[in-house]
Amino acid sequence: MKHSTSSVTEHDSGQGILPMSSHTPSAPEDSSNKESYAVSPPSANNFLENGSNTPPKSGVPSALRQNIFMIFITLTQLVQMIPLGAAINSSFAIEAALGATEAQSVWIVASYPLTQGTFVLSGCRLGAVYRHKNVFTAGCVWWTLWALCGGFSDNLISMCIVRGFCGICGGLMIPNIVVLLGITFPPGKKRNLSFGLFGAMAPVGAAGGSL
Template sequence: MIPYGAGITGGANIAEQIHTASKNTVWIIASYPLTQGTFVLIGGRVGAIYGHKNAIVGAGVIWVIFQLIAGFMRSVISLSIMRALSGVGGAFVVPNAIALLTTRFPPGKMRNITVGLFGAMAPIGAAGGSVFPGFFGQLAPWWWLFFFLAILGTMVFAFFFFVVPGEDRPMDPDGKFDYIGAYCGVTGLILFNFSWTQASVDGWQKPYIYALLIVSLVHFGLFVLWELKFAKEPVLLLTIWKSPSFVAMTVSAFLTFMGVGIVVWYITAWNFYVRHYSIFICAAAYAPLAVCGAIAAILSAQAIRYLAAQHIMAIGSLASCVSLILIATMPAQQMYWRQVFPAMILVSFGPDFLFTASQIIASATVKRAQQGIAGSLIGTLLSYGLATGLGFAGTVEHYTNSGDGPVQGYRHALYLGVGMTGAAALIALIFVRIPKNRQEGWDEDEMPGVTA
C-alpha cells in the first residue's frame, strides 16, 4: 500500500514536474490500485497451484523491477504504465499473504487478530507512503521516490524469502490455470475502470470512452458464460455468490472502499490545490490515518467477540460516510484541526472494520474450498474500489466544476461518496445476516452454500 499513499501525496507534484495538466494526476494515482485490485483473483489461483510463498516472491520481483523502471519515466503515460505493472506484483501479494495467515491460524481469536492486523496495513501503508514524496519530490528529484521504493522492496521481499516458511506442498499442485477466464475477467475490469477514469479527464463526449465501456461489459458477459459453462477449473467459482449474505457483503464493502478512495484523494487535492500546502504538510495530514488505523485493527479484531460482523461492517461504512460529510462541508480555507483531523480519524476505521468483518463473513458463509477465492475477492474489492471510486468521483467533478475554482466540483464528488457509503451501511444492516455464534467458523459438515 506504500505506492498508493505515495501517489496520493506525490501525484500532483509529479504532474507539475513533468509538465502535464493537473487533471492527469488521477492516472498517476489510480494506475497502481487499478491493477493491484484487478489481478488479485489471478494471484490467488497462481498461489494455489505453485505455492503461496513462491507466488509472493515472484510478485516481489515484479514489484521491484517496475518500481525501478518507473524512476526513469518522464511522461504521465509511461509513468502510469510502469506503476500499473508494479501493481500487478502488489496484486499477487495480497491473496497469497492472506492465505499464508489463514492456513496457519485456525478460525478463532488469533485468526481474527492476524486478519485485523493485515487489514491495518492498508491505512498504515498508505499514510506511511504519503511521507516519501516529501523527501523525494520536495527535497530531491521526484524520480528518486521510485528508486527508493525499489530498494525498499528488495529488502522487504528478501527478508520475507528467508524468514517466512512456505507450505509443505501447494494447495492445488495438479490444478490448471484458466487462461480464457483470466483474460475476460481482467480485461473487463481494466477497461471498465479505464473508461470511468478517462471520462474524468476528457468527459463522456469522447466516443472511444463509450466504446471501451461497452467492450468491458461484453467481456464481463463472456467471463460469466465461460466460468459457468466451459471452464473446468474456473478462476472464480460463481457458485460462491449463492452463499448466504455474500452478495450483500461484497456490494457493501465495494461501495465503502470506493468512498474511502474518494475522501483520501480529495483531502490531498483540497490541501494541495486550494490551501497550497507543501508535500510534507499534505503527508503530515495523514498521520492520524496511520495511528488510528493500527488502533482500528485491534478494535475490529476484538469487536468480533461482542458484535455481529454485519454491525461491524455498518460501523466502518458509517465512519467513512461521516468523514466524507466533514470534508464536503468544510470551508475552502479552514484550520486543519476542525474538520480534516476528525475526518482522518473516522476514515481510518473504514478499511479495517470492513476488511476484518468481510473476511469473517466469508469464512462463516462459504465452503472451506471456496475460502481462498473469497479472501482474494475481498482483496479485489479493496484495491479496485479505491481506484474505481476515483474514476466515478472525477467524472462528477469534471461536470460540476465552476469557473471560480475546483471547490464546487470537489464537494459534488465527495457527496457522491456520501451516498455510496450511506447505502453500504444500509445494505450491511438489512441484507447481511451472520449469526454471531457462527463468526468463529463452520464445522465442515455444517458449511452452508452449494457444493463446489
C-alpha cells in the first residue's frame, strides 16, 4: 500500500497526469460484429459449388444469345406484318367469298393497321408497368390465337373483328420489341444492326404476305 501511494504522489508532483477516467479500459468489441465482417456473402462463393475457379459472368448476355434473340425478334416483326400484305392482295377474293360490297371490303384491310397503330402507345405503357418481356410474350400468344380464329370467319363482321384484335396484339408487340432491343444490345454496331433488321422486316413481311 505504501509503494502504490508513493508512486501516485510522485506522478502527481510531476508534470500533469491524465485523469483516472482516461485510463479506464475500453469496452471489448462485439464478437458478433467481427464474425459478420469475417463471413463473406453466400453469393460470392456460390460458384465454388460448381467446381469452377471463376465466378459466373452476369449482366450482358453472350454473343450467341444476342444473335438468337435478334433473329427471333426480327422474325416476329416479319410474321406480324404478313396479314397486312395478305389482306391487301386478297381483299377482292375475300369480298366475293363473303358477299361484301367494295366499300365494306375496305375494312378487311384497314381493321388490322388501324387497331395496331392505336394501341402502340398503350402497349408501351403496359410494358413499362408489367415488364416488356411479359407484355411482348402475351401479345405473341394472343396474336397467334386470333390469327387462327380468322381462318374460321365466315362473314365480313367476324373477319374484321378478328383482324382488329390481331392488330391490337401487334400494337402490344411492336413497342416492346423496340424496348427489348435497346435493353439487350449496348450502343454500338450490333444495336444499329438489330434496329435496321427490325425496320426492314416490316416491308419484307408485308410483301411476303401479298404473294
